[in-house]
Amino acid sequence: xxxxxxxxxxxxxxxxxxxxxxxxxxxxxxxxxxxxxxxxxxxxxxxxxxxxxxxxxxxxxxxxxxxxxxxxxxxxxxxxxxxxxxxxxxxxxxxxxxxxxxxxxxxxxxxxxxxxxxxxxxxxxxxxxxxxxxxxxxxxxxxxxxxxxxxxxxxxxxxxxxxxxxxxxxxxxxxxxxxxxxxxxxxxxxxxxxxxxxxxxxxxxxxxxxxxxxxxxxxxxxxxxxxxxxxxxxxxxxxxxxxxxxxxxxxxxxxxxxxxxxxxxxxxxxxxxxxxxxxxxxxxxxxxxxxxxxxxxxxxxxxxxxxxxxxxxxxxxxxxxxxxx
Amino acid sequence: xxxxxxxxxxxxxxxxxxxxxxxxxxxxxxxxxxxxxxxxxxxxxxxxxxxxxxxxxxxxxxxxxxxxxxxxxxxxxxxxxxxxxxxxxxxxxxxxxxxxxxxxxxxxxxxxxxxxxxxxxxxxxxxxxxxxxxxxxxxxxxxxxxxxxxxxxxxxxxxxxxxxxxxxxxxxxxxxxxxxxxxxxxxxxxxxxxxxxxxxxxxxxxxxxxxxxxxxxxxxxxxxxxxxxxxxxxxxxxxxxxxxxxxxxxxxxxxxxxxxxxxxxxxxxxxxxxxxxxxxxxxxxxxxxxxxxxxxxxxxxxxxxxxxxxxxxxxxxxxxxxxxxxxxxx
Numbered sequence: 001x002x003x004x005x006x007x008x009x010x011x012x013x014x015x016x017x018x019x020x021x022x023x024x025x026x027x028x029x030x031x032x033x034x035x036x037x038x039x040x041x042x043x044x045x046x047x048x049x050x051x052x053x054x055x056x057x058x059x060x061x062x063x064x065x066x067x068x069x070x071x072x073x074x075x076x077x078x079x080x081x082x083x084x085x086x087x088x089x090x091x092x093x094x095x096x097x098x099x100x101x102x103x104x105x106x107x108x109x110x111x112x113x114x115x116x117x118x119x120x121x122x123x124x125x126x127x128x129x130x131x132x133x134x135x136x137x138x139x140x141x142x143x144x145x146x147x148x149x150x151x152x153x154x155x156x157x158x159x160x161x162x163x164x165x166x167x168x169x170x171x172x173x174x175x176x177x178x179x180x181x182x183x184x185x186x187x188x189x190x191x192x193x194x195x196x197x198x199x200x201x202x203x204x205x206x207x208x209x210x211x212x213x214x215x216x217x218x219x220x221x222x223x224x225x226x227x228x229x230x231x232x233x234x235x236x237x238x239x240x241x242x243x244x245x246x247x248x249x250x251x252x253x254x255x256x257x258x259x260x261x262x263x264x265x266x267x268x269x270x271x272x273x274x275x276x277x278x279x280x281x282x283x284x285x286x287x288x289x290x291x292x293x294x295x296x297x298x299x300x301x302x303x304x305x306x307x308x309x310x311x312x313x314x315x316x317x318x319x320x321x322x323x324x325x
Numbered sequence: 326x327x328x329x330x331x332x333x334x335x336x337x338x339x340x341x342x343x344x345x346x347x348x349x350x351x352x353x354x355x356x357x358x359x360x361x362x363x364x365x366x367x368x369x370x371x372x373x374x375x376x377x378x379x380x381x382x383x384x385x386x387x388x389x390x391x392x393x394x395x396x397x398x399x400x401x402x403x404x405x406x407x408x409x410x411x412x413x414x415x416x417x418x419x420x421x422x423x424x425x426x427x428x429x430x431x432x433x434x435x436x437x438x439x440x441x442x443x444x445x446x447x448x449x450x451x452x453x454x455x456x457x458x459x460x461x462x463x464x465x466x467x468x469x470x471x472x473x474x475x476x477x478x479x480x481x482x483x484x485x486x487x488x489x490x491x492x493x494x495x496x497x498x499x500x501x502x503x504x505x506x507x508x509x510x511x512x513x514x515x516x517x518x519x520x521x522x523x524x525x526x527x528x529x530x531x532x533x534x535x536x537x538x539x540x541x542x543x544x545x546x547x548x549x550x551x552x553x554x555x556x557x558x559x560x561x562x563x564x565x566x567x568x569x570x571x572x573x574x575x576x577x578x579x580x581x582x583x584x585x586x587x588x589x590x591x592x593x594x595x596x597x598x599x600x601x602x603x604x605x606x607x608x609x610x611x612x613x614x615x616x617x618x619x620x621x622x623x624x625x626x627x628x629x630x631x632x633x634x635x636x637x638x639x640x641x642x643x644x645x646x647x648x649x650x651x652x653x654x655x
Contacts, residue, residue, distance in 0.1 A: 025466075051466055057496060062455045062489035069459015072444060093455075097447045106428030107651045108439045141652050165654045227448075241653075 004184040006276060007177040009151035010040050010116070013158035014078065018048050024162060025070060027055045028080030036083055038118055058269055060086050061229050064093020064115075068101070071111045084119035084171060085128030086296035087136070088183040098167040099142030110287055113168070114161040120173035120212055121262060121309050123124055127299035130174070132211075132263035137169045138240035138272070144168045144193055146242040149214035151182040153237060156191030164193060173211045198250070205319050207220040207249040209260040213292075213310065217260055220315035231324055237271035239269045247273060249282050255286040256322045260315055287325035292318045327610035330545050335550070336385075338613055344544055345608055346386055347599050347624060348377040351402040354411050354629045355575075356366045358418045359435075361634070362579045367418045367475070371434040373401035375574035378600030379506050380476075381406055382547030383569070387474055393445040395457040395475040398434030399506065403476065405567045407633060408441035411633035412640075421640040444473075451477055451484035454503060458490045461499035473629060474551075476504040477566075480511025480519050482528065495533035500558035502551065503566045508573035513586040529566035541569030544602045545607075559650065572598050 006013065017024045025046075026041055035042030045053040056063050060081060067077040081090055098111040102301040116322055121130040124209045137145045146161055146168055148154035154172070160167035199214060200221050209217040214235045221231040232250050236243065251257050261269040277289050292310045300308045331341045351373050361367040373380065380402025384394070389407055396403045403416065409425065418425040418433045425438045426445070437445025444460065446453040457475035461637045464471050481487060482505055494501050509516040522528055529536025535557070539550045547569055554565035572595040576583040583592070608614040614622075 033480055057489070059489035059492065061486055062458070062493050065455020065486060066459040066462060066493065067488060068465050069444075069461075071459075072456070073460055073463035073467075075463060092447075092449055092452060096449060097452060100446070100447075102654065103651045104427050104431050104435075105437055105439075105445050106430060109437070109445060110654065144653075232538065309459040 001183045001185055003085055004151045005178045005181050006151045006154045006172070007038060007040055008173060009155040009184050010158055011042055011044070012184070012290070013043065013155045014044060015047070017078070017159060018044065018052060020188070021076060022061060023074060024052070024076045026078045026080070027066075027081045029058050030088045031054060031055060031080050036080060036265045039173070040172070041081070041131060057276045060089035061093060064098070066091040067115070068093060068111055071098070071113050072109055076112050076162060077124055078114045078116060080163065081115055081117040083129045084117040084133055085131045086141045087117070087133050090309055093105050093135070094143060094167070094169065095140045097199075099140045101142075102166065103142060110165050111141055114158070114160075114164070115167070116170045116172060118172045118174045118177070121305055122175040122212065123211060124305065125174070126301050127277040131299045134171055134239050135263055135268040138269055141239070142166065144238060144287045145171070145244070146238050147171045147173070147195060147211045149173070149176065149235050151184050153191060153197070153235075155184055156189050157193065157237060159188055160190040160193050163190070168193070171211070175212050184288050191237070194238045194241050194243055196216055196246040197235045197237055198232060199235045199248070200231070200233040202230040202254065204230045204254055205256040205258065205259050206232045206234060206247070206254045207260060207315065207319065208234045208236065208247060209286070210269070211262060213260045213262050216312045217315055218316050220311035220319065223312060223316050224319055229319065231319060242272065242276065244276050244280065247277065250279055251281050255284055257289045258292060258315065258318045258322055259289065259291040260295060260310060262309060263297045265291065268293065273288065287322040290318050290322055329611050331611075334545060334549055336545075336548070336651045340385070342383050342613060345604055345614070345624065346562035347381045347402060348544070348604065349406055349626050350411060351377045351380065351624060351627050352601055354414050354633070355401055355424045357630050357634055358415065359575070359579065361418065363579065367578065368420070369433055370579040371417060372573070372575040372578070373397050373399045374469060375572040375595065375600065376404045376506050376508060376541065377539035378544040378604055379547050379569040379649050380572045381397055381477070383474065383504055383551045384543070386551035387472065391471040392555075393444055393457070393460050395460070395473065396436050396448060396454040397446070397450065397453060397477045397481070399478070399507045400436065400476055401411050404436045404438070404441075404443055405598035407443055409436070409443065410627055412540030415633050415637035415638050417636055419640075420642065421637060422643040423637070423640045428561035437649035451486040453477065454486050455493070457503075458494045461494060462497065464500055465497065466491070470559060472500045472502060472555050474502045474504060476506060478511065479505055479507040479509060479516060479525060480514065482525055483519060483554050491532040491564070492533070494564040498561070500563045502554045502558060503564065505566070505568045506571050507568050508571050510573055510577070512577040512581065513619040525568040526566060532566070534564045534566055536566045536568070537609060538568045538570065541571035542603055544600070545606055574599065
C-alpha cells in the first residue's frame with residue numbers, strides 16, 4: 001500500500017493498463033513529454049514510447065475521431081481532453097458517434113474508448129475550465145459517465161473504464177487532484193462501473209453526491225452529527241447509468257434525502273436522482289427531496305467562485321429543512 | 326482500333342467490363358430506389374447518379390481484399406465494389422432488419438459493413454475523415470499493409486473535421502487517401518459560395534501532402550491517380566488528397582427539388598457528361614462493347630435489381646422488441 005494523491009492514482013492506473021494490454025493508447029494535447037498539464041501522464045511516454053503515448057495537435061474533434069478509428073481497429077484509446085469545458089469541440093464525436101457505435105451498427109462494432117478530462121470548480125479557473133458538464137453527458141445513452149471522489153476509487157474505476165467495451169467519460173475533479181492522500185493498493189484492482197458507494201452510514205437522512213461534493217457532504221455530515229442528526233452519504237461514482245438501487249435502499253431506511261451537485265440547478269443529475277426517488281419511494285418519504293446546487297448562471301469569475309459553489313454549510317441548511325419539514 | 330488506355334494502366338478487358346457493370350448496377354439501384362420512393366414505399370433516397378465513374382474508378386484502384394473505405398452517402402459505387410449486395414442496399418433504403426449497415430437503424434446511405442471493411446459513419450458531413458485517419462494511424466502503429474480511403478463532397482471540405490483530420494494525417498504521414506467528389510453543389514449552394522480556394526486539391530499543400538485534380542467522369546483517369554496515391558501510401562510516402570470533378574444528375578435527395586436552384590440549361594448540359602454513356606463510348610471505341618452487348622448488360626442488371634427489390638421488399642423490419650438492444654454491451 002502506498003499513500004497517493006488522486007492524480008498519482010490515475011497515473012498508476014494508466015501505467016498498469018498500458019503494461020497489461022498493448023492495445024491501450026494514451027494521447028491528447030501535451031500528454032507526451034510534458035506529461036499532461038496536470039501531470040496525469042507524467043513519465044508514461046518515456047516508459048512506453050511515442051507509439052503508445054503521444055501528443056496530438058490542438059484539435060479536440062480530431063482526438064475524438066481518431067479514437068473512434070483506432071477503436072474500430074481493435075485499440076483501446078484513452079484520450080485526454082485537456083479541460084472538460086472543451087467538450088463542445090469533441091461533443092459530436094462523443095454524443096453523435098462513439099455513444100451510438102454499438103446501436104447503429106447493430107452490435108457489429110463497439111467503441112471501447114475512455115475519455116479522461118479534468119473539470120470542476122474551486123481552483124480559481126473561471127468558466128470553460130471549471131464547468132460541470134456531466135449532465136450533458138448523462139443525457140447521452142451509450143456512454144457511461146464516471147466521476148471518482150477519492151484516489152482509491154479513481155484508480156479502480158479508471159482501470160474498469162479502460163477495460164469496459166463501451167465508451168466511458170471519466171471526469172477528474174481538479175480540486176481533488178492533490179487535495180489529500182489515501183492508501184491505495186499497489187497493482188491492479190477494479191471497481192465496478194455503475195455502482196454507488198456508501199461513504200458514510202447514517203439513519204436520519206441520505207445525502208447523495210458525487211465528485212468534490214462528496215467531501216462537502218461528509219463535512220456536513222460531521223456537523224450534523226453534533227446536532228444529533230445521523231446522515232448517510234452516498235457517492236454515486238457513476239452518474240450514468242445511475243445506481244438507483246443503492247439510492248432507493250438508503251432512502252427507504254432514512255426516509256429523507258438531499259441531493260447535491262456542483263453543477264447549475266437546471267436539468268441536472270440531481271434532478272434526475274430526485275425524480276427516481278419520488279417515482280420509486282414516495283410512500284417512504286417524510287419530506288420533499290431537496291437539492292443543493294450552484295445557481296443557474298454561467299460559471300462565475302474567481303472572486304465570487306466560493307460563494308457560488310455549494311458547500312458544507314449549504315448542505316447542512318438543506319438537511320435541516322428536510323429534517324424539520 | 327482506338328488506344329486501349331486501360332491496358333496501359335494494367336487493367337484487363339474483364340476488369341474494365343466489371344467496372345462498367347458496377348457503374349450501371351449503382352445507377353440502376355439508385356433509379357429503383359427513387360421509383361420506390363415516389364411510389365410511397367421508401368421514405369428517403371440519396372443519390373449516386375452522375376458520380377459512378379469517380380466512385381468505381383477509385384474503388385477498383387484500391388486493394389479490395391485488405392484496404393478500408395470510409396465512404397460518404399453518395400458512394401453506392403464504392404460500396405458495391407467493396408462487396409455490398411444490391412438487395413442489401415435496397416433493404417437499407419426500406420430500413421429492413423437485413424440492412425448490413427445498421428439493421429435498419431440509420432439513414433439510408435450511411436454505409437458500414439465490417440466484413441467488407443466499409444467503415445460506419447455518422448450524419449454530420451466529414452466526420453468520417455478523422456475515423457479514416459484513425460484507421461491509418463492503426464495501420465502505421467501495427468505495421469499493417471493496408472490503405473484507408475475516405476470520400477466526401479466538396480461542401481464537406483469546409484468542415485473543421487476535414488482540416489483537423491488532414492492536418493493530423495500530414496503531420497504523421499499516414500497511409501490515407503482523401504477523395505473529394507466535387508459536384509460543385511452542397512445541396513443547393515454552389516461551389517463559389519462554399520469554397521474560397523480555386524480548387525480543393527490545392528488545399529493539400531497546407532496539410533503537407535500531395536494534391537491531385539482529376540476528371541471524375543473518366544474512371545480510368547480516376548483509377549490511375551488513386552492507384553498512384555495507394556502506392557505512395559503503402560510505400561510510407563504519406564497521405565494524398567484527390568479532387569475528382571464530377572456532376573450530380575439528381576436533386577440532393579428525394580426531399581428537395583433541384584429546379585429551385587439549378588437552371589434547365591444547366592441540367593441539360595450536365596447530361597452530356599453522364600459517366601455511364603462516356604465510359605460506354607470508350608468501351609465501344611476499343612471494341613469491348615456494342616449496342617447489343619450494352620443492351621444485354623442492361624437487361625441482366627435490370628433482372629438483378631428486380632430480384633434484389635423482391636428480396637428486400639419481402640424481408641422483415643427489425644423487431645420492435647430489439648429497440649432496447651445494443652445501447653450498451655449485453
